Amino acid sequence: MLSDAELLRYSRHILLQGIDIEGQLRLKNARVLIVGLGGLGSPVALYLAAAGIGELHLADFDAVDSSNLQRQILHDTPSEGMAKTASALARLQALNPLIRLTAHTTQLDTDSLQQRVQGMDLVLDCTDNFLIRDQINAACLRHGVPWISGAAIRLQGQVTLYDPRQPHSPCYRCLFGSGEDAGSGCNESGVLGPLVGVIGSLQAAEAIKLLTGFGSSLLGRLVLVDLHDSRFRELRIPRDPQCSACGG
Numbered sequence: 487m488l489s490d491a492e493l494l495r496y497s498r499h500i501l502l503q504g505i506d507i508e509g510q511l512r513l514k515n516a517r518v519l520i521v522g523l524g525g526l527g528s529p530v531a532l533y534l535a536a537a538g539i540g541e542l543h544l545a546d547f548d549a550v551d552s553s554n555l556q557r558q559i560l561h562d563t564p565s566e567g568m569a570k571t572a573s574a575l576a577r578l579q580a581l582n583p584l585i586r587l588t589a590h591t592t593q594l595d596t597d598s599l600q601q602r603v604q605g606m607d608l609v610l611d612c613t614d615n616f617l618i619r620d621q622i623n624a625a626c627l628r629h630g631v632p633w634i635s636g637a638a639i640r641l642q643g644q645v646t647l648y649d650p651r652q653p654h655s656p657c658y659r660c661l662f663g664s665g666e667d668a669g670s671g672c673n674e675s676g677v678l679g680p681l682v683g684v685i686g687s688l689q690a691a692e693a694i695k696l697l698t699g700f701g702s703s704l705l706g707r708l709v710l711v712d713l714h715d716s717r718f719r720e721l722r723i724p725r726d727p728q729c730s731a732c733g734g
């Protein structure tokens with residue numbers, strides 16, 4: 487059931503044919519893990535909290551630094567030096583007191599990721615790190631949990647959905663193999679602030695669609711965004727039958 491306060495708060499979503507009251511109830515009953523509360527995690531966490539995801543789990547081990555504030559709009563100047571989870575909890579609770587928030591502040595390793603992912607309806611990868619993505623991939627494959635991955639650097643970004651419940655879904659390793667991270671992070675290369683807003687907002691939209699069950703998903707499609715020339719394009723990404731993570 488939705489309370490009067492919830493019906494009012496979420497009315498602009500409930501008005502959408504794809505969501506309606508039934509979809510809003512699905513959002514209310516959903517458990518979602520957001521890994522990373524930086525540039526991508528900021529819009530993801532804000533939009534998913536605002537949308538009334540019933541249970542949001544927030545994972546980050548970092549603290550807010552002034553160099554984050556050019557793009558990480560979840561945090562603000564008074565929260566400099568605070569744990570990002572603490573800063574995020576305060577902001578998201580103020581945004582929507584009707585949802586339950588849980589923070590995980592320790593650095594995630596293979597074992598703790600398995601524990602965090604188990605029982606989730608969806609995971610949002612908002613990290614900037616190949617190794618953690620590979621671990622999220624393994625945990626989500628093991629527990630049959632879909633996950634939406636975003637990445638952004640300089641003026642280019644990408645987003646896709648992996649869903650181990652679907653037999654034809656590729657996994658992260660089908661695409662990127664198991665090699666070491668070749669690319670540099672935004673610490674060295676820079677990133678345009680609004681780019682993480684674009685990619686994170688695409689992730690949040692995809693999350694709401696997946697949880698409520700409307701529209702065409704990004705399954706098997708990698709959307710590439712280039713803000714230098716303001717272009718979107720997409721690549722088909724097939725499952726690799728020889729994949730070392732999901733093959734055989």
Ligand SMILES: [Zn+2]
Nearest residue numbers: 657660729732
């Ligand atoms: Zn695979």
